[in-house]
Amino acid sequence: LGLGSEHPRGVTWRELGLADSWSHGAKEMGDLGICPQLAYVIPSCLPFNQLPDSLAQKFSGQKRKVPTRISSPGCLKFPGQVPWSSHSCNSLGAWSSMSDLPVMIRTALVFLMGLSSSLGFNLDTEELTTFHMDGAGFGHSVVQYANSWVVVGAPHEIKAANQTGGLYQCAYRSGTCEPIHLQVPPEAVNMSLGLSLATAANPFRLLACGPTVHHACRENMFLTGFCFLLGSTSRQIQRLPATLQECPRQEQDIAFLIDGSGSISSNNFVKMLSFVTAVMSQFQRPSTQFSLMQFSNKFWTHFTFNDFMHHSNPLSLLNSVHQLGGATYTATAIRKVINQLLSASTGARKNATKILIVITDGKKEGDPLNYEDVIPTAEAAGIIRYAIGVGLAFQRTHSWKELNAIASKPSLEYIFKVENFDALRDIQNQLKEKIFAIEGTEITSSSSFELEMSQEGFSAVFTPDGPVLGAVGSFSWSGGAFLYPPYVSPTFINMSQENVDMKDSYLGYSTELALWKGVQSLVLGAPRHQHTGKVIMFTQESRQWRPKAEVTGTQIGSYFGASLCSVDVDRDGSTDLVLIGAPHYYEQTQGGRVSVCPLPRGRSRWRCEAILRGVQGHPWGRFGAALTVLGDVNEDRLTDVVIGAPGEEENRGAVYLFHGASGSSISPSHSQRITGSQFSPRLQYFGQSLSGGQDLTQDGLVDLAVGVQGHVLLLRTRPILRVWVNIDFTPAEITRSVFECQEQVVSVQTLSDAAVCLYIYASPKNQFGGLQSSVTFDLTLDPGRRNPRAIFEETKTRTLTRVRILGLDQHCEAVRLLLPACVEDSVTPVILRLNFTLVGEPMPSFRNLRPMLAADTQRYFTASLPFEKNCGADHICQDDLSISFGFSGLKTLVVGSTLELNGEVIVRNDGEDSYGTTVTFFYPAGLSYRCVAEGQKQLQPRSLGLTCDSVLTRSQSTWSTRCSISHLIFRGGTEITFLTIFDVSPKAVLGDRLLLTANVSSENNTPRTSKTTFQMELPVKYAVYTVISSHEQSTKYLNFSASEEGESSVVEHRYQVNNLGQRDLPVSINFWVPVELNGAAVWVEAEVSSPQNPPIQCSSERMVPSEYDFLTHIQKKPVLDCSVADCLRFRCDIPTFGIQEELNFILKGNLSFSWVSQTLQKKVLVVSMAEITFDTSVYSQLPGQEAFMKAQTKTVVEKYEVHNPIPLIVGSSVGGLLLLALITAILYKVGFFKRQYKEMIEEANEQIASEKGTADPQVAQ
Template identity: 30%
Template sequence: MKTDIFLRCLLLLSTTATLKCYNIDTKKKWSYASSHRDSLFGQKVLLHPTKTQNWVLVTAPTDNIQSRKFGGLHKCTIKPPAPVLSCETIDLTRGMSQNLNTAQPTASLAKDASGILACVQQKKRHLKSITEELNGMCTLLSADFHNEMLLNITEIVEDLANKHQYYLFNHREEPKSRENVLDKEFPEDKSLQQNSDEMNRNRKNRRRRWRNVEEEQKKSNDDEIDDPGTEIAIVLDGSGSIDPEDFQRAKDFISNMMKSFWQKCIECEFAVVQYGYQIQTEFNLQESRNAPLALQKVQQIQQLKNVTKTASAIYHVLTEIFNETNGHKKGATKIIMVVTDGELFWDTRNLVDVINMPEMKDVERYAIGVGEAFNKTKALQELELIASDPDDKHLFRVTNYSALDGLLSMLQQKLFQMEGTKGEALKFELAQTGFSTHMQDKHCLLMGAVGAHDWSGGIVKYDTQTTEKIFLNDSHENIERAKYGYLGYSVTVVQGNSGPLYVSGAPRHGNKGKVLVFEKDILTYKRLPYLEGDQVGSYFGSELCPLDVDNDRVTDYLLVGAPFYHIRGEEGRVYVYKFDKQDTFTYVKYLRGLQQDLFARFGFSVASIGDINRDGYSDIAIGAPLEGNLLDPDSFGSVYIYNTDSTGVVDTFSQRIKASDIDTRLRYFGQSIDGGLDLTKDGLIDIAVGSFGKISVLRSRPIINLKADLTFMPNKVPIVSVEQKIKASICFTILSNFSEKERDIQKSYIAYNLELDVNMEQKRIAFTNRKHTEENKLRIVELFCNEYSIIVLPCQPDCYTNITIDVSYSLENSDEMRDLPVPLLDKNGPTRASFELPYERDCNHKTVCAADLKLTTQLSEEELVVGITKDVTMDLSLANNGDESYLTTLVMMYPTNLQFRKIVEPPFPSVECTKPVSVNFSRFSMTCKISHPVFKKSVADFSVIWQLDEAKFPESLATISVNITSVNEGAKPIIEEVNIPVKHFFSAVLNKQTPDTYVNISQGSIQSADYRFTINGENPYEVPVILKVMIPTEMKGHTIMSLKEVHKTQNMTQCETLTPEGLLTRTQFSGTKWNCTMAKCKCVQCIIRTDTEDITVQTELILDSLQKIVEEKAELLISGEMSFNEKRYTNIKPIRYRDEITLILRKEKVFYLLPVVIGSAIGGFLLLALIIVIMWKVGFFKRSYKDMRDE
């Protein structure tokens, strides 16, 4: 935040220093101040030309604010011998009412080449009516200030109201659609039927019109009188029956009524008479003219109490209050308003006698009864006697004093038939027609009527020739939307391609403000899309300024003031709208002053002031009349000057003129501005600026627009090997138009500097003194030149590109005496120029050399293998088959991993290459000049050789781009790009370290099994080698093996276990060799970036499951597979990428011995028994063995 403030301060200081006196000379000025201290002289200024001299027209709506005395219109000019600004009054009162004290402090002024229109606001009142009217009284003057016509605007608007001869536009939300108007009764245009004699008689009649003004005005005065105002005498009951609290409420009611009536009644005067035990005048009509004092006296009233002398109090008003010695004005409207709480008591006068007094004639009486006392017949009859007839308009009753304030709006509506009341009776009574004015020409007048239709406003278009009256406004059907919009606050005419558009501002429309645009069709008027403000209360549209930038009599821009636009205060803005050929307005930007003043009201006045900087484009001035008032209440206000160019209004103001730059104690400086004429007769355009009671005339400074030109003889440089001379002539031409009176500019000089062959280190030309720069001065005349001899040096490497010569110049002023301000160079114009001196070229009699370049390239390698490939060679062949090619240049860009070794150049044509330079961290660039400066029809064959760095390559492709250009006119570059695949080498061999193993699954339930694979080789670039070990884990729905742990030997190796999907290819398990195509498997995947690695996978065999699915013998295959990205890497030892470990599973048969033993035992016993039986049968047991033994 602090940095931002600091930068803004620096910008402010630099801007103020450089722009202080650019367009307008503030050292010499002419001023004129009104002799009246509080005069509003200077509220509006206009520059007006006549045949003999130029004038400043100045309005002074009042000479004195307190007395509200009309100040009139003044014409001012600068008179010799000692040039002083002198002013004289133009009589506008001829034919007007002589009592112009009723004129309001506003006056509008408009002019064109044929005349001047001046309007003042005048309050009028019809006889026997208290309804006040406020409308303009306008005087049409000839160009030389002769009175030609008096326009009684009241008659014009009454005629409009009676004939309904106006346009009322339906309000729509959509701003982009055109709207048709209601049907209108057109007056018969009798001018179309008149012959030339009749037209001549009409012209004579118009010339006689002013002579008949007095008679017409006299006739008009039968219906209208000079308004002496309205006198209201309030008769206040102060009897003892009223409580002090209620009496205070009665005083508050009187105060509020006076304040409310003063807002609507311009010339209302009050008197208050209290009655009790005596009759007492609290203040009379004359004392009420001091409003604060009168309101203070109301609150200081002390209650008299005791009796109720109502009749005596009314008598006192008739004899004492309505008396000229006490401030009564003859012819004033007289009103008596009685506020009482009961019937008469102890009054010596008879109420009937008082009411019937001759003095009561033309007095309108209002009676307000408070309380329940008027429920009695006698009290009510007295109240009805006090009130004028009819009672429903003049008699009011309330229950208590607290209800009095509720009568205010009703009383106001009864007494004053103001705009805003319901009904169609009043439309233009307070229209203030003529609040703003514009003259399209002598016959077509536009007058703003801000108060018409409840202050929705409108425009009155009046034709002085046909007396046709047209009223244009925004809305009639829905007045609430446009109510208090103040349409007509500003009016102007925009000249479009299809005719004039009538433009008017309504600064309070929709609270944000609008600018309405009306177009005259064949038989109707149309309202075009409107412009709308973007901030509530900004008063957008209060000031309008059409701007014809290029002076072609067609409006180019419309500037809209919004002086109350607020950010922190009321800084103000001016909006710029472009007016195009389709007669539509397009928002461009907004202008603003310095933001240091919170209440500057920038945009309060906007004026086109002519071409003050002599560049052919009209410039503008914008007033900020309150800028600086917080710093110095006695001297404030500023004027901003904005220049224009072919693109429109320049964004930044060219000058800011403060009140203190012109004079001391200037207040509201910039409240009005105009310019474009020469008042001082010195050939310079002047501006007039109005301030409070004073005007200032300021002259512009001579602004010089220069054009520099440099010519050569000869106009081309031949390509030779010896020095030669050429002549150079530098000339300056003044583009600004200066009159004979402005010969002072010849007392100034142009200081210039010539710089040869800029931006070239090795210069190709020089002055005869061998220098490359030259400084000199030339006195300003219409055309001033100087000549030089320039040496062309022998042809260097660049003998084709044009030789650039820069000319910079500035203005120097001598010390000679001057009558005019010191001139300045146009700050928006150039102060330097560049010129080119070309070389001769051989294009076979053609204006343009068309070379025909062809490029072919060939690489020695189809792919690069980092660590294996050593050298890379690119062969290039560039052929020119057309005209000469100038400064043919080849730019080659290649990766930094390709280290430049050498270039093999041809003997002819020459190829010169610079040392490669680094473009960024990954690219080198090398530039080669092909046969500089001229590459004629030939072929250049050369080769570029690189050595491939063994460092790791960052990308998968090596891109070599070749760009060939020449400076031939219209030549297109040749671009060729070659992409070479890049790989990195490594070597790796996969081996299994676990031999095939036999496993007897017949015994036991679980058995451990380890599987080990190794990778050996060379991996300098850390190539990610992937090893996948596939472990069958499930077969035929039985878990046959579980993975327990994986061991590695290198920290860089990353391993993870995966469950691969979709490996099963056989749905029926057959055979005795099982792998992952038959079984569900787990995959151990390891990424290896080292030279060697040893991976061991620990598992457990589930023997119980194997016994169920193995019949006698089976082989379980554990596979190891190595892979890598073959697009990025190359294995120089592709021996084995896959290996397998086989588990041979055997199942043995088991014999059970117990059944065999039991069976054998039983068989043995049976056999023994059988043997015994046989032996017994054969008589073995019958032998006499014993006998034989005995024997």
């Protein structure tokens, strides 16, 4: 099979060995505490079984380091991990305060088992062993064998004539390969030995297969296979199968029915007999026997099957055949052959395949029967019918339809048409091949096979019941597998009992064994099932292998199931999952993938839970073509796997390492990727085959064999180093004499001496001695602080770096810490952080193999150096805290008006120093904490620098805010006052009283008293903003005359009411209208209406005036209102006055004028009033807006006098005429009416004449 081929049919074979691998992700570890502030993990306990004996004895022998808490059997917690400052984790089970920690124990002991990824890789790529042989295809398959050898297949190697394939065993020590000589039988022609390999342990056994044995049966070339079973010394034990399957010997009874009608010339009839003779001579007795009948309108049986079998020279039976002549009764002749020749009475055999060959030169003529009368009988008898038409008659449609009716279906496969009888010899071989194809099978289709193309050994696996060999070509490439139990016949396992179309599925392309609690299952891959691929799991039920579960591929052409790998992740002896490769799965940037499929439990459906992929950029990478179990290389007690991708990097190839994950799974990301180009740019298909899990280098570690084109590379895994870290401080705490400063005097003092100890150890199973590594210590004081409180004596800075070459055992580095100046923060311990790196040194005795730090090792950790407390001789601080507060004179909280609430808090300590003092406020949800401000009164030697951090946690309808009173010590005998400011939501609902609670606590764990809790209540009202106003469309003015005094006029007073606040409330609108004055009606038929829908219902009542001497009152102020007149009061109740809602009211009636005369006034103001009211015990109008709750509307009523205008008009007219006459006389007297235009013309003419008389004399001269 060439690279890229997918079909094992014919002389091809499977392309093996493409794989990709994956990196491990974060693994869930046992009792771990995750610190969100730091990017690492601190283990809270350590299993004793992970502790080296020497180290366990060392710690168990030191009383001050004995674990003080036990979280679970075999799991110990150490007090040294407690002082982690703000970075300590709650899940550590550590103490919540420094007071919980025994003073004499300050050891920071941490086993570094984190989740961070390591830069070290488990597979060594610097020093590797390469095996190379010239055999073609060397490296195509590879297995590790007997913990000593790498067995390599070279299936393309040509050993001798008709022999292909080679087998080699390669040794790590010598770096050379030797051929394995097998007893190959001569019938194993071109078997491609080494195409598939399998191994087993206890005892060690090797199975080497060549699945392309060419086996000739007559004219057919079949493909079967041989596998060779070898023992631990590479000695051949058995051959599977022992012999090749014999060529099929299916019996066949062939009857000739030849046309002897008159339309055939005698010469052509002889040629037809020659054709029959030639066909008969190509078959041998006793498997094939013949009979012959000639037909026209007459019928003659020339010899039967009995005659043929008992005649010494059957071909001579044709010598007595002579042409009958006559018409063509073809249908009748076929019935006679069925009833007479192909019957037991004439020698036809019961189990033989019955074949009828009809030779004719034209359509039937005169036959009383039709083909529909006889062909169904032939079909029912299972007779295979060939129709041979001779002559040009069959170019006509009707004649061609007769051949279709005679022949079996599909008719094109069973019809031969030639132009003349001379051409019959041209179809002899075609007819022979078709009959031979029938002879080689037990079924009636000439295109089907059973085991003739099985290619047994295409894949192989060992099971407790014996070896299993995949047979992909069985039953028309449906596939299956053979199980070879000892001393009994092999069992064929396939899907034949299921109603499933498995044609061309290649079942058995890959094989794997799965074990679950001692019950074995056989997993077979069928990568071409329905073009998408399928994997089927078989289990044995009642000695029958039946399918139990299956999983199907999703992409056409992906070859899902081309590779399989069963994995026991937790190493308990039962298979947890099966890796299924689909190397031809195509994505835009990735090629190939591997499905992680946990074994189904019970009757549950088999599902794949995760997908593994290679890196992007390799769409033709064929990731997943080779899979192998490597073992536990990172010592996390989980099985790791390797996946190959030989098509990556333009067929240079790559392999991927994936670590096992908790939950019996595989990490979704790879931990290491190795490319073939790392070793040589000439390598091709690196990762085409893989084998791991054995220690071939005898160093206690598993190794990986990687097949390359023409090479095999042996990669070693690196020894794992683990580290314990222990830090001791001497003294264990900073004394008060060092850090307490009454004045800011700079003086460098020694804080403590620290011993930073690393204990390096390796797994006891490896065979290495004298492991060494280069360790870099990076120490930092007070990381995260802008200004450190301590420095190293060696560097005079906060950092220190040292590099050491260390072996296995404990090594300590001594450093001195200094205090350069006084510190304000003497509560928070000084933090010492260690960041170390470890790089293994090469080991010359092991070919320069380098150890590596465990990938899950955390390189960061911190230890704490606390300050000494001033707690008296008993070292127990007993504080005496009290708290009180007030609201700065506020009597009532008006929600919506009061936007902030200030609480003046007084905290006092009448006992010893208090550490971690906090004040917690509890208040309803309508309040929210804003900030705190330092008060004026402080009884503290130094400023507290009040810092209050708020943490909001919600418990039902109550909120709490926790504030730390700075981060310094709250000294005894001191007091602090500060303001706590809360924002009040304008929409808050607080009930009628606000309850605010405050309590004070500390880390001293002093019992609470009544003084540590204080409560205060405050009455609550809710601010509203309601407005009522007079509308401009109200009636403003009315007048009347004396004659109209008994009449009235319609009047309207309009009012508009608005809720401009942030709260709904119930309100009442009151209106007052004057209706009567001293018995005289004023406002008749008064009513109030509202255009709202639904309308507002209002009630009314009559009210008497407060002033009875109305006349005196009106004389002073001409206003008619309810103070002097009887009024009608309307009350309109509104249950809910919505936010931003607007209401309109109209006071309407008839205003009478009869009452005006009683007032002795000509003009009077008629006034109505309106007012908004609500429950003032609950609501309060916004301050300064009370005036908008009342409004008035005024209408001016005026009486006017009526006058006679005629005398005035006549007098005015006469006077005007007299005045006009007088003016005219005066103008005449002064000449205003004389015309002067004539005089002006005359004067102008005279002037012209005088000027002309003066000018004439001059002209005469």
